[in-house]
Amino acid sequence: GVSGVLELPADRPRATVEGFNGAARSFAFSPALSEALYQLSREQRVTLFMTLLAVYQTLLYRYSGQADICVGTPVAGRNRTELEELIGFFVNTLVLRTSLSGNPSFRDLLDRTRTTALNAFANQDVPFQQIVEALQPNRALNVNPLVQVMFTLQHRAAQSRTMSGLALDVLESEGRTAKFDLLLGVTEEEDHIAGSLEYNTDLFEGVRIDRMLKHLEILVTGIAENPDQRIGYLPLLTQDE
8 A cells, every 4th residue: 555544444446546436424422422422531631522533543543453543634724813704715634643552541542642632733724735745755646645534523503603683504415525535524412422424435335334333333332431441452343243
């Protein structure tokens, strides 16, 4: 594979030129499991973003066997008040790179992830393209540079706004594209955590993604029950598997 590429088990080999065909599968955690994640976050003094990022990294580590995990996340690029009303595209991609080496406990991984996230957000104004040019990774037409997987977290309440007597809401679109191999998008609902996993259909079948989401839920349940377990030993498979 291309140097630094996250190699996940796929249903088809990567084409010589990247296709952007995609689909998505949704998921929801129960209110009890969601509350357990909030509780763990409070205990470890991390944000829910950091906890879910660490969960995602653990899943990717278990799937790939690679301990150096890079996950991208978009930032609005409007962290100064004078930019808030400007029209234009300010979004930037942050690279969140964490080492999962040494089979740490999930609690220890949370500490590493906190450091990763704080460092990345402190440098969020550095353009992604500038980082790519500085690092000069091996480039190929069939893979994104530096990150192949993305993660987002949003609040459902933040999706709706009222403006000049008008109620604005976000409509879910049936996207048929995927800019990355995987994009885990998580939403904080009123009483639980839900979301979707967008995937590149040139690489993955929907059945594999459904199984991956089931593994995600089993992993989160295991973390909630014992965050001191080492990440390589956390439960992942279903009873049938």
